[in-house]
Amino acid sequence: MHKLLLLTKNRDREAYLAYLKSAALPDLEITTSFDSNIDLVFGEPTLIREMLPQLSKLVWVQSSWAGVEPLLEPGLRRDYMLTNARGVFGGLMSEFVFGYLLLYERKILQRLAAQKESRWDPSLTGTLRGKKIGVLGVGSIGSHLAETATHFGMVVRGYTRASETCPFIDSYYHEPDLSDFASGLDVLVNTLPNTPRTKKIINSELLAAMRQGGIFINVGRGSAINEGDLIAALTHGHLACAVLDVFEQEPLPPEHPFWKTDNLFITSHTSAPSFPEDIARLFLENYLNWINGRKLNFQVNFESGY
Amino acid sequence: MHKLLLLTKNRDREAYLAYLKSAALPDLEITTSFDSNIDLVFGEPTLIREMLPQLSKLVWVQSSWAGVEPLLEPGLRRDYMLTNARGVFGGLMSEFVFGYLLLYERKILQRLAAQKESRWDPSLTGTLRGKKIGVLGVGSIGSHLAETATHFGMVVRGYTRASETCPFIDSYYHEPDLSDFASGLDVLVNTLPNTPRTKKIINSELLAAMRQGGIFINVGRGSAINEGDLIAALTHGHLACAVLDVFEQEPLPPEHPFWKTDNLFITSHTSAPSFPEDIARLFLENYLNWINGRKLNFQVNFESGY
Numbered sequence: 001m002h003k004l005l006l007l008t009k010n011r012d013r014e015a016y017l018a019y020l021k022s023a024a025l026p027d028l029e030i031t032t033s034f035d036s037n038i039d040l041v042f043g044e045p046t047l048i049r050e051m052l053p054q055l056s057k058l059v060w061v062q063s064s065w066a067g068v069e070p071l072l073e074p075g076l077r078r079d080y081m082l083t084n085a086r087g088v089f090g091g092l093m094s095e096f097v098f099g100y101l102l103l104y105e106r107k108i109l110q111r112l113a114a115q116k117e118s119r120w121d122p123s124l125t126g127t128l129r130g131k132k133i134g135v136l137g138v139g140s141i142g143s144h145l146a147e148t149a150t151h152f153g154m155v156v157r158g159y160t161r162a163s164e165t166c167p168f169i170d171s172y173y174h175e176p177d178l179s180d181f182a183s184g185l186d187v188l189v190n191t192l193p194n195t196p197r198t199k200k201i202i203n204s205e206l207l208a209a210m211r212q213g214g215i216f217i218n219v220g221r222g223s224a225i226n227e228g229d230l231i232a233a234l235t236h237g238h239l240a241c242a243v244l245d246v247f248e249q250e251p252l253p254p255e256h257p258f259w260k261t262d263n264l265f266i267t268s269h270t271s272a273p274s275f276p277e278d279i280a281r282l283f284l285e286n287y288l289n290w291i292n293g294r295k296l297n298f299q300v301n302f303e304s305g306y
Numbered sequence: 307m308h309k310l311l312l313l314t315k316n317r318d319r320e321a322y323l324a325y326l327k328s329a330a331l332p333d334l335e336i337t338t339s340f341d342s343n344i345d346l347v348f349g350e351p352t353l354i355r356e357m358l359p360q361l362s363k364l365v366w367v368q369s370s371w372a373g374v375e376p377l378l379e380p381g382l383r384r385d386y387m388l389t390n391a392r393g394v395f396g397g398l399m400s401e402f403v404f405g406y407l408l409l410y411e412r413k414i415l416q417r418l419a420a421q422k423e424s425r426w427d428p429s430l431t432g433t434l435r436g437k438k439i440g441v442l443g444v445g446s447i448g449s450h451l452a453e454t455a456t457h458f459g460m461v462v463r464g465y466t467r468a469s470e471t472c473p474f475i476d477s478y479y480h481e482p483d484l485s486d487f488a489s490g491l492d493v494l495v496n497t498l499p500n501t502p503r504t505k506k507i508i509n510s511e512l513l514a515a516m517r518q519g520g521i522f523i524n525v526g527r528g529s530a531i532n533e534g535d536l537i538a539a540l541t542h543g544h545l546a547c548a549v550l551d552v553f554e555q556e557p558l559p560p561e562h563p564f565w566k567t568d569n570l571f572i573t574s575h576t577s578a579p580s581f582p583e584d585i586a587r588l589f590l591e592n593y594l595n596w597i598n599g600r601k602l603n604f605q606v607n608f609e610s611g612y
Contacts, residue, residue, distance in 0.1 A: 091435055091459055099408030106405045111573050118565040120557035121574045127581070129397055151457050153397055251426035259424040267417050268427045275433075 002291070004030045007043030007051065008064060012276050016042075019280035025287055040290075042283050045070040052077055060296070062286055064279045066141075066272075067221065068300055069194055082300040083286060085279055090144025092272035097189055097217055098148055100243045100265060101128060104215060129153035132211075134185040136201070137192040137220060138166050141272075145189060157181055182209035187217070193306040194221035204229040213240045219271045222247035227258070234263050245271040308597070310336045313349030313357065314370060318582050322348075325586035331593055346596075348589050351376040358383055366602070368592055370585045372447075372578075373527065375500055378611055388606040389592060391585050396450025398578035403495055403523055404454055406549045406571060407434060410521060435459035438517075440487055442507070443497040443526060444472050447578075451495055463487055488515035493523070499612040500527035510535040519546045525577045528553035533564070540569050551577040 008016055013032060020030055031038070038055055041048055042062045049070045052058075061071070063084040071082060103109065105126035114121035133149045135142040138158040146156045146168035158169035159181045173181035178201070182188060188210055192198040203226040207216065216239055218225060227248075233239045241263040249256075250269055258264055286297050300306060314322055319338060326336055337344070344361055347354055348368045355376045358364075367377070369390040377388060409415065411432035420427035439455045441448040444464040452462045452474035464475035465487045479487035484507070488494060494516055498504040509532040513522065522545055524531060533554075539545045547569040555562075556575055564570055592603050606612060 092431075092433060095408055095434055095458065096412060096431075098404065099412045099414060102401055102405030103409060103414060106402060107576075108405060108409060111576070112571070114574070115565065115572045118560045122557070122576060124579055125398075125402075125576050127398060128401055148457065151454065152401065251428070254424045259421065265418070266421045268420070270413075270417070270428060270431050273430055 002028050002040055003035060003037045004028055004040045004042055005034070005038045005051070005055075006030060006032050007041060007047040008276075009044065015276035016280055019276060020284075023280075023284050025284065027291060028287070040287075049073070049076065060290060062283050063300075064274045064283075067193070069221075069305075072302060072305055078302045081296060082302065083296050083298045084300050084306075085274060085282055086298045087140045088275075088278040088282060089272040090140050093141045093191070093219055094144050094148040096219065096245070096267070096271035097145055097243075098128075098152070100217060101187060101215065104241055127153075130155070131186040132157065132184060133187040133189065134159065134181055135169070136181075136188065136190045136224075138163070138169060138172075139191065141219070142166070142189075142191045143168065145191065154187075157185070178206060179209045182206050185210045185214055187215045189217045190220040190224050192220040192224055194223045195305045198224050200224070200226045202226065202230065204232065207233040207238060210239070212238055214238075215240055216242040218242075218244045218246055220246065222250070231257060231261050231264075234261055239263070241265065243267065245269055308334050308346050309341060309343045310334055310346045310348055311341070311344045311357070311361075312336060312338050313347060313353040314582075315350065321582035322586055325582060326590075329586075329590050331590065333597060334593070346593075355379070355382065366596060368589050369606075370580045370589075373499070374606055375527075375611075378608060384608045387602060388608065389602050389604045390606050390612075391580060391588055392604045393446045394581075394584040394588060395578035396446050399447045399497070399525055400450050400454040402525065402551070402573070402577040403451055403549075404434075404458070406523060407493060407521065410547055433459075436461070437492040438463065438490060439493040439495065440465065440491040441475070441495050441497060442487075442530075443499070444469070444475060444478075445497065447525070448472070448495075448497045449474065451497065460493075463491070484512060485515045488512050491516045491520055493521045495523045496526040496530050498526040498530055500529045501611045504530050506530070506532045508532065508536065510538065513539040513544060516545070518544055520544075521546055522548040524548075524550045524552055526552065528556070537563060537567050537570075540567055545569070547571065549573065551575055 006016055034054060037057060039057045039059045043064055045063050045065055045068050048061055058080045060081045066085050066089055068082060068084050105128055107125055111121055130153060132155045134157040135145050136159045138160045143166040146166055149156045150168040156168060156170045157173060159173045164172045190202060201224050230242060234242055243265040245267045246269055252258060258266060289296050312322055340360060343363060345363045345365045349370055351369050351371055351374050354367055364386045366387045372391050372395055374388060374390050411434055413431055417427055436459060438461045440463040441451050442465050444466045449472040452472055455462045456474040462474060462476045463479060465479045470478045496508060507530050536548060540548055549571040551573045552575055558564060564572060595602050
């Protein structure tokens with residue numbers, strides 16, 4: 001018999017319990033509070049981190065988030081298997097990224113302003129078609145973005161460490177060809193996880209390589225950005241706009257200059273929520289892998305951080 | 307030798323001339339003003355209508371728009387071949403429709419309001435995935451919308467007169483099953499042309515069949531809507547919002563109640579502009595069809611109106 005601790009926000013707890021119970025997983029008892037027999041934890045990294053020291057029988061942690069930084073902090077135990085959520089966020093990220101790209105290209109805010117004045121505004125719209133988008137990081141999220149971009153007729157570049165398996169990338173770039181990758185881009189989207197290699201990868205040099213009037217979107221991690229460089233690129237008009245969903249410090253402090261930077265959209269880490277339906281399905285499949293001795297999906301390497 | 311009259315807005319004239327001249331079409335002289343030898347006109351229906359009576363040698367008119375109503379008015383001559391622009395608007399219409407759907411689902415305006423107050427807003431976002439969209443009219447535009455909807459994981463219904471050739475429609479409906487088609491829809495998009503059969507097809511009965519809190523988007527023609535019924539559905543909250551790009555009278559008069567209707571977005575007939583690059587290419591191909599005795603693409607039937 002295994003014992004599962006479910007650690008999620010209050011708003012999601014009932015939904016997760018309903019999904020887990022309806023699956024009637026074999027050999028599994030489920031609890032939402034500490035118990036000395038717990039060998040399996042499923043939930044949010046911030047909540048799990050607090051419990052880690054007490055869980056003497058811990059074997060496996062399934063994160064309900066993609067990002068597991070809270071569990072990678074120095075000094076925390078690493079004597080268990082850690083798996084994260086992957087493969088379920090691509091569609092949500094595409095909705096987010098293309099929602100904002102279309103907001104800009106199709107002048108939605110400008111047309112709203114005209115409407116407030118009862119003013120017919122037949123000014124020409126832009127289009128995504130033919131524009132160049134660069135995706136930093138081509139995992140499951142970057143691949144979905146590439147597919148959506150291709151659907152809208154964009155030219156797609158991908159920057160990865162090595163793999164070249166996504167059919168929707170028109171041209172691949174690898175280290176150290178970062179500025180070739182960025183050269184002349186209309187749109188740059190960062191999907192990279194937070195690792196030592198990705199810190200401040202978006203800086204003045206990279207942004208300067210983009211086309212004048214381009215758009216930058218960050219759905220990866222806040223640590224990937226040099227904040228001062230981004231503000232300068234927006235303030236000087238080299239970038240038309242930027243959309244930031246993630247930040248080095250979350251919630252973003254009220255005094256942070258980002259709040260008042262023109263042409264910057266702040267979205268409070270809402271780009272790809274972990275919907276219980278998706279994450280529960282992912283856990284159920286992984287639980288069956290576990291009890292049947294198969295390899296777990298989406299295992300995180302504590303060293304590389306993803 | 308053929309003589310082509312190019313009749314477009316000033317802002318587009320140079321672009322069209324450049325495309326036409328660079329193609330070096332055989333046996334073709336191009337002019338932008340009246341001449342008694344003109345046998346071919348390419349341009350905007352409203353401008354062409356004014357010239358029609360004078361063009362004694364007219365054989366063929368290629369419209370740069372999809373909508374050719376100005377040339378179908380009673381009393382106008384019909385002794386020439388009329389072709390319209392098709393097949394180039396699908397991508398632009400998808401950008402438009404999904405731009406507004408994502409604006410709504412992803413709470414973009416709500417997050418902008420929070421940002422104005424320097425307020426972190428982690429409220430859950432919606433998603434298009436799993437939602438039901440119904441496309442009224444499955445021509446090249448409706449088919450592209452269906453493909454985009456499928457890409458975003460939506461369930462897609464199509465309402466057509468007969469054909470069932472689009473692979474991205476999950477279920478087809480035909481006359482008289484309009485209320486079955488609309489039943490429980492989250493999103494309804496009208497792409498139908500203006501014909502006697504499509505007038506006021508969107509009325510209180512059809513809207514009432516949709517899910518409470520649904521979205522209606524009109525990129526077809528303004529005549530398809532019963533305006534009072536739509537305002538009532540928005541005012542009473544049955545619809546969450548509506549997006550109207552086309553109107554019975556354009557420009558929409560400043561005193562029209564649509565301007566002040568809550569949750570209504572007005573976009574001034576900008577959803578799918580005729581970009582010279584697209585339309586010129588379409589004309590060039592059709593010109594080669596013409597002089598080589600092949601059937602013209604996209605010929606309009608003066609009786610059915612499309």
